[in-house]
Amino acid sequence: MLKDIHMLFILLSVGGFISRIILVQFKPAWLQPKIAKIAPHVIDTILLLSGIGLVFQGNWMAGEYGWILTKLVMLIAYIGLGVVAMRSVGIKRWGAFVLALVCFGYIISVAVTKHGFI
Numbered sequence: 001m002l003k004d005i006h007m008l009f010i011l012l013s014v015g016g017f018i019s020r021i022i023l024v025q026f027k028p029a030w031l032q033p034k035i036a037k038i039a040p041h042v043i044d045t046i047l048l049l050s051g052i053g054l055v056f057q058g059n060w061m062a063g064e065y066g067w068i069l070t071k072l073v074m075l076i077a078y079i080g081l082g083v084v085a086m087r088s089v090g091i092k093r094w095g096a097f098v099l100a101l102v103c104f105g106y107i108i109s110v111a112v113t114k115h116g117f118i
């Protein structure tokens, strides 16, 4: 159940991020409503909370937990690069966008293999 929520918010997070980048580039006015500004924070908070819930549910801190710390560090990088991508223009925007997606893909590989760099 909690894992299903985690998976759902992973999709919402990356889907929302890609949608926002497209909108900020081509239809910035569509990002003005309050819901468009608040939704990403709500989604990423639930993603983080569901991850923390899974850590306790699976008692993952009892064993080798470097991969969880890796996920947390990379989540911060993903969110930070997302902010840079939204606020920048041109090559800086698209560079940060690609790097954010690379972080996201790496988080998934760490989640599946349970091996990180920490």
Ligand code: HEM
Pocket: 003, 006, 010, 013, 047, 048, 050, 051, 052, 054, 055, 058, 060, 068, 071, 072, 075, 078, 104, 107, 108, 111, 112, 113
């Ligand atoms: C962008 C952020 C994240 C992505 C893309 C992501 C992705 C995933 C994926 C794909 C799985 C399933 C792995 C599998 O079944 O083989 C998973 C599981 C898990 N995630 Fe995340 N995750 C993210 C954030 C987090 C955070 C921040 C935490 C902890 C604070 C976390 C903790 C966990 C735990 C403990 C599991 C294992 C659940 C289990 O196998 O019982 N995740 N994550």
